[in-house]
Amino acid sequence: MCGGILSVMKNNSSFDVIIIGLGAMGSATAYHLAKRGVRVLGLDKFSPPHTFGSAHGKTRVIREAYFEDPCYVPIVQRAYELWAELERESGAKLFEQTGGLMIGKPDSVVVTGAARSAQLHRLAYESLTAEEVEHRFPALRLSDGMVATYEPRAGVLFPERCVEAHLSLAIRHGASLRCDEPVISWNSDGGSVRVKTEKGEYRAARAVFTAGAWTTKLLAKLALPLHCERQIAFWFEPRQNPHQFASGNLPVFIMEYASGKSFYGIPDFGDGFKVARHHEGETIDPDRVNREVSRAEIDSIRSLLRVFLPDAEGFLRTASVCIYTNAPDSHFVVDLHPQHRQVVIASPCSGHGFKFSSAMGEILAAMTSDQPPLLDINLFGLKRFG
């Protein structure tokens, strides 16, 4: 993609900031830094948007009543503003509002957590019974005792377009981007950071590591307690009542169908109804991902559909393998490198980071400029790993 959008390498190969990884977080950081007039070099192992990391698959959920922790709410609120700005600046359609349902038992993490965030931050939300959910959204069947929290502002982002918009505009604002150029090593002498790729060597005052699933490999000395998890998204053609699955008739939803186990669904935007388990995947090496989807994996998702969305279980159009990079507590990792303070680490997002990437780009741009974080990101610090 960088080749396609004609990145221009500056004459000298010295930069203010080098960004390693131009997926969700790195593309946004490149955009925010370049917009401030910072001399940015962005490097990627592949050509984003691509299908080898964590930012592909046509759609990503964005929601505000955040069940994971209320501290994410101000960040996602800033992200909403920045996605809208990016839509205006790029002219691309990046977001569609669908509303969002968090479904589970009354004491489930998704239902109680979403309501807690909504109450704390005074967000609009409704508590719905199973009957109310099924009446409003007839595609869904809830099991006994389930309830839901409904938030009207939730919706869908189109991730490939978002990454492309950030990268195109970063270039327009003067960033140099080099794709298909993996970083193989780096070091810092305190005054600057040197980054070696398969094609050259670059130097900058600062560096930002936004390498997603490859973060632990690039920062091996830190021995970060992260693990990569194989995830599969499926797109089904509903076997009947397809209109009930269309955007406008079905909100995005996350259903905690058993304690600690969830799956999510995204309405049909023309590619089919999207459904996936959230976690429950095998631990993998990001350089050796099995991208084949087995019969057993298809049967397993079909068994969930038969219970909770019986009309969805029609022809399987396609399936796609993607990677979560998980921290033990399922929160993000965003901090300065403990030994090299001119290096910022930001990426592993435990499978729920895309929605924040517009705001994260702004936060990371500020961090590389020695400004205090624009929003509270204490939850994401490295100190918690000891």
Ligand SMILES: Cc1cc2nc3c(=O)[nH]c(=O)nc-3n(C[C@H](O)[C@H](O)[C@H](O)COP(=O)(O)OP(=O)(O)OC[C@H]3O[C@@H](n4cnc5c(N)ncnc54)[C@H](O)[C@@H]3O)c2cc1C
């Ligand atoms: C199936 C699936 C569904 C998801 N659904 C949602 C959702 O609904 N909502 C949500 O908010 N989030 C969701 N997420 C999570 C979200 O997509 C990720 O948190 C986010 O994409 C992580 O962004 P990132 O920039 O850290 O990683 P990526 O977007 O993967 O970017 C990392 C980049 O680093 C590059 N790189 C790696 N190593 C090197 C190297 N050595 N040299 C140069 N470049 C390198 C890679 O090529 C890649 O482009 C989902 C993730 C998956 C897998």
